[in-house]
Amino acid sequence: MSRQENNTRRIAALDERAEALGLKYGMGIADARAMHPSIEIVEHDPDADRRLLEALADWCDRYTPLVAIEGKDGLFLDISGCAHLFGGEKRLLDEALSNFLHQGFDVRAGLASTPGAAWAAARFSLSPIAEGEEKEALLPLPLAALRLPAETRERVESVGLKKAGMLLSAPRAPLARRFGKELLLRIDQFLGAVEEPVSPRLPVSPLSVERRLMEPATLHSEIEHLVGLLASTLRTDLERRGEGARALRLSLFRVDGVVSRIDVGTSRPLRDPALIRRLFREKLAALEGAIDAGYGFDLIRLSASATAPFETAQADLSGENLAGENLDGEEEVAMLADRIRARLGAHAVLRPVCVESHIPERAVLQVPFAERLSRSPSATAPQFGENVSILPQRPIRLFGPPEQVAVTAEVPEGPPLRFRWRNVTHRVARSEGPERIAPEWWLANGQEQTRDYYRVEDDDGHRYWIYREGFYGEAAIHPRWFLQGLFA
Amino acid sequence: MAREAAARQMLFALRREVARIEGTLAERLALPPAVAGGGSLIRHSGIVHDVSPDFIPTGVPRLDERLNGGLPGAALTEIHGAGMRAIGAVTGFVLALASLALQRNASGGPLFWIGTEDGFHEGGIPYAPALLKDYGIAPERFILSRTRKIEDALWVAGETAKLKAVSVLVIEIRGNPARVDLTATRRLQRRAAHTGRPVFLVRQSAEAEPTAAPVRLLLASAPAGLRRTISGPLAGSIGPPAFQVRIDKNRNGLPGQFLLEWNPQTHSFHERPEGHAAENNGIVVSPSRHGPDHAPAAGALMAFGETEDGSPRGEPAGEQYTAHRGARRAG
Numbered sequence: 022m023s024r025q026e027n028n029t030r031r032i033a034a035l036d037e038r039a040e041a042l043g044l045k046y047g048m049g050i051a052d053a054r055a056m057h058p059s060i061e062i063v064e065h066d067p068d069a070d071r072r073l074l075e076a077l078a079d080w081c082d083r084y085t086p087l088v089a090i091e092g093k094d095g096l097f098l099d100i101s102g103c104a105h106l107f108g109g110e111k112r113l114l115d116e117a118l119s120n121f122l123h124q125g126f127d128v129r130a131g132l133a134s135t136p137g138a139a140w141a142a143a144r145f146s147l148s149p150i151a152e153g154e155e156k157e158a159l160l161p162l163p164l165a166a167l168r169l170p171a172e173t174r175e176r177v178e179s180v181g182l183k184k185a186g187m188l189l190s191a192p193r194a195p196l197a198r199r200f201g202k203e204l205l206l207r208i209d210q211f212l213g214a215v216e217e218p219v220s221p222r223l224p225v226s227p228l229s230v231e232r233r234l235m236e237p238a239t240l241h242s243e244i245e246h247l248v249g250l251l252a253s254t255l256r257t258d259l260e261r262r263g264e265g266a267r268a269l270r271l272s273l274f275r276v277d278g279v280v281s282r283i284d285v286g287t288s289r290p291l292r293d294p295a296l297i298r299r300l301f302r303e304k305l306a307a308l309e310g311a312i313d314a315g316y317g318f319d320l321i322r323l324s325a326s327a328t329a330p331f332e333t334a335q336a337d338l339s340g341e342n343l344a345g346e347n348l349d350g351e352e353e354v355a356m357l358a359d360r361i362r363a364r365l366g367a368h369a370v371l372r373p374v375c376v377e378s379h380i381p382e383r384a385v386l387q388v389p390f391a392e393r394l395s396r397s398p399s400a401t402a403p404q405f406g407e408n409v410s411i412l413p414q415r416p417i418r419l420f421g422p423p424e425q426v427a428v429t430a431e432v433p434e435g436p437p438l439r440f441r442w443r444n445v446t447h448r449v450a451r452s453e454g455p456e457r458i459a460p461e462w463w464l465a466n467g468q469e470q471t472r473d474y475y476r477v478e479d480d481d482g483h484r485y486w487i488y489r490e491g492f493y494g495e496a497a498i499h500p501r502w503f504l505q506g507l508f509a
Numbered sequence: 510m511a512r513e514a515a516a517r518q519m520l521f522a523l524r525r526e527v528a529r530i531e532g533t534l535a536e537r538l539a540l541p542p543a544v545a546g547g548g549s550l551i552r553h554s555g556i557v558h559d560v561s562p563d564f565i566p567t568g569v570p571r572l573d574e575r576l577n578g579g580l581p582g583a584a585l586t587e588i589h590g591a592g593m594r595a596i597g598a599v600t601g602f603v604l605a606l607a608s609l610a611l612q613r614n615a616s617g618g619p620l621f622w623i624g625t626e627d628g629f630h631e632g633g634i635p636y637a638p639a640l641l642k643d644y645g646i647a648p649e650r651f652i653l654s655r656t657r658k659i660e661d662a663l664w665v666a667g668e669t670a671k672l673k674a675v676s677v678l679v680i681e682i683r684g685n686p687a688r689v690d691l692t693a694t695r696r697l698q699r700r701a702a703h704t705g706r707p708v709f710l711v712r713q714s715a716e717a718e719p720t721a722a723p724v725r726l727l728l729a730s731a732p733a734g735l736r737r738t739i740s741g742p743l744a745g746s747i748g749p750p751a752f753q754v755r756i757d758k759n760r761n762g763l764p765g766q767f768l769l770e771w772n773p774q775t776h777s778f779h780e781r782p783e784g785h786a787a788e789n790n791g792i793v794v795s796p797s798r799h800g801p802d803h804a805p806a807a808g809a810l811m812a813f814g815e816t817e818d819g820s821p822r823g824e825p826a827g828e829q830y831t832a833h834r835g836a837r838r839a840g
Contacts, residue, residue: 278628350618350673365661369655372653373637373653385637394657415638417601417636417639417643418633421633449744481730483595484730508750509604
């Protein structure tokens with residue numbers, strides 16, 4: 022594999038056979054070709070490497086949710102609390118290594134109680150370092166085991182401290198003064214004196230349940246069934262916490278290492294397995310072609326990535342509310358909205374929310390149905406109360422962007438006499454107006470102009486809402502006319 | 510005697526059930542004045558039938574009579590607009606019907622409006638403030654579903670039609686897509702009948718096709734009435750919206766044509782009487798040749814075929830015409 026470096030092409034990576042031929046990392050491609058004309062050279066692609074590493078990190082999700090990418094070629098797996106699921110740390114390590122080997126990767130792994138020590142153990146092929154033994158482990162290691170920047174390492178080596186163990190016996194204060202704080206930090210991180218957080222790649226879900234399959238599942242119906250089973254397990258956990266799921270994620274681990282993730286959101290906290298299953302059924306139906314089952318999925322995980330307090334409805338004496346199918350009206354609609362959302366996306370179900378604005382197109386926001394509950398509309402919405410009749414008259418249909426029309430008016434500032442909209446000329450029979458709407462100067466962007474709105478009716482009895490933007494003779498730009506809405 | 514009445518009632522209930530399954534309306538019934546208050550109707554043969562949940566009375570006696578008591582409350586109703594330009598009128602009329610249905614429905618379920626992306630692009634999005642002011646439909650009760658494809662819209666419609674919690678369902682479709690055929694309308698009709706809730710299928714610029722809907726209405730816009738003030742109608746103003754409604758298909762009723770006005774204050778329909786035509790510019794049927802001629806004040810005309818001075822029906826008398834011919838603009 023070659024890479025471009027300062028106008029020469031050098032070896033960026035090489036396999037075992039090339040090593041056996043005597044080629045070395047960093048050697049010029051021309052030299053290598055001269056030595057062995059038959060070698061095969063491939064362009065180095067760092068992005069592809071990164072993608073591969075991310076895919077591996079995804080795959081490692083099966084061992085622990087806390088997977089972090091380290092540098093260009095490393096992965097950290099925080100397995101605290103997970104190891105017992107695989108029969109101990111050693112067994113987990115062995116299983117992971119053999120799985121990687123079967124997928125064709127040459128992997129080195131280290132196991133230690135601190136990330137620093139694990140890093141060194143992996144790089145220098147040490148046996149697992151138990152807690153409390155870090156110091157002994159560090160003593161014989163070279164300085165490279167401390168994850169130091171090259172520059173610092175050279176400076177430390179230049180004074181003759183070639184082994185990490187030598188640093189341990191040296192007094193700390195002069196070391197810090199001479200080589201910077203990082204050196205001591207790395208040592209402390211290695212020994213566990215300073216906690217080093219491993220920031221996981223993916224946010225960790227508060228709750229998740231999974232199921233390993235002896236026989237990989239390939240059919241959608243199987244997956245759906247499993248979702249139902251997982252959801253009933255999840256339900257007990259949610260009940261214990263008094264919560265319901267607002268967002269759910271289904272992770273499907275394919276046998277050959279590809280991980281598919283399916284997210285669904287809910288408009289109200291949910292814990293009923295049947296409903297969760299229905300949501301995923303829609304989503305799976307929508308993703309029909311996008312999920313390739315390949316040789317099947319051998320691990321399925323359902324996690325609640327966001328939860329919210331669940332308001333428990335008390336069941337009546339016959340226990341009807343517990344049955345799940347007996348939802349009340351609002352819940353039924355919310356469930357339908359969730360299913361539509363799972364299949365068609367969040368913007369398929371909208372709900373108008375009135376906000377405080379005089380500009381017609383800004384007075385109503387179309388918000389996705391699920392967002393309604395999270396934000397309180399009352400804070401910004403105008404209080405219509407009882408006196409609906411004092412509201413200004415508004416069209417029943419409003420165009421997204423107002424459509425420009427060509428208008429003839431009797432007098433410049435007067436109502437239109439005829440106008441041309443969508444290639445048809447309409448003659449105005451009656452008009453009402455103007456209703457003047459000034460721009461919202463307190464939001465000043467200075468670009469907007471005053472609008473004069475007219476309600477007009479054409480000869481055929483269609484009613485339109487037309488406005489003129491700006492005044493004649495004031496600005497250099499000629500006022501323009503727009504059609505913004507239709508009346509009944 | 511009592512036993513006989515009970516048996517008849519049972520028979521009638523069965524008949525209704527059959528009618529519901531078949532998707533037809535129950536038999537046409539004449540409303541005798543004696544039982545009008547009780548909300549039940551008696552057929553010629555004397556069978557008692559409770560009519561209330563099955564119909565949405567429009568409040569216009571002549572139209573209700575043609576429709577056997579109102580629009581079917583548990584069925585699909587197709588509403589066609591005369592071309593894309595009538596979209597405002599169609600929307601207004603459907604919203605008016607939805608408003609009537611919501612007034613009758615005490616459960617407080619929402620109005621679900623389903624359409625495709627291009628339809629909303631072409632005709633605009635229903636605007637919440639007008640819904641509240643003119644039709645009394647609160648924004649919280651309005652849910653809009655917009656999909657990219659017609660298939661998705663039909664799927665949403667089908668799923669929504671299954672829910673009893675949705676009070677009114679409106680599906681808006683442009684043109685004549687192949688997917689909206691007899692089967693699709695049949696499905697909607699059955700679900701509407703099953704859940705006992707009206708479903709309105711709004712067809713924009715579509716040809717009339719075979720449909721399972723028992724009623725199909727053809728809508729065209731009509732010049733609005735005048736605003737009413739204390740001193741009579743205000744000339745030149747644009748008042749309550751008016752619709753020209755034609756019953757195009759009516760499974761057990763008669764066809765007919767009506768000119769309805771919607772009252773945004775009381776949220777009710779009324780038919781524009783013949784005599785008021787003059788008040789409304791006289792161009793109900795065909796547009797006026799003289800352009801924006803403004804109607805004379807109310808009370809100047811009699812609602813008879815010939816006025817006293819012999820001017821033709823529906824047109825203002827000569828002196829009145831000149832008196833009001835000057836252009837007057839509101840505002």
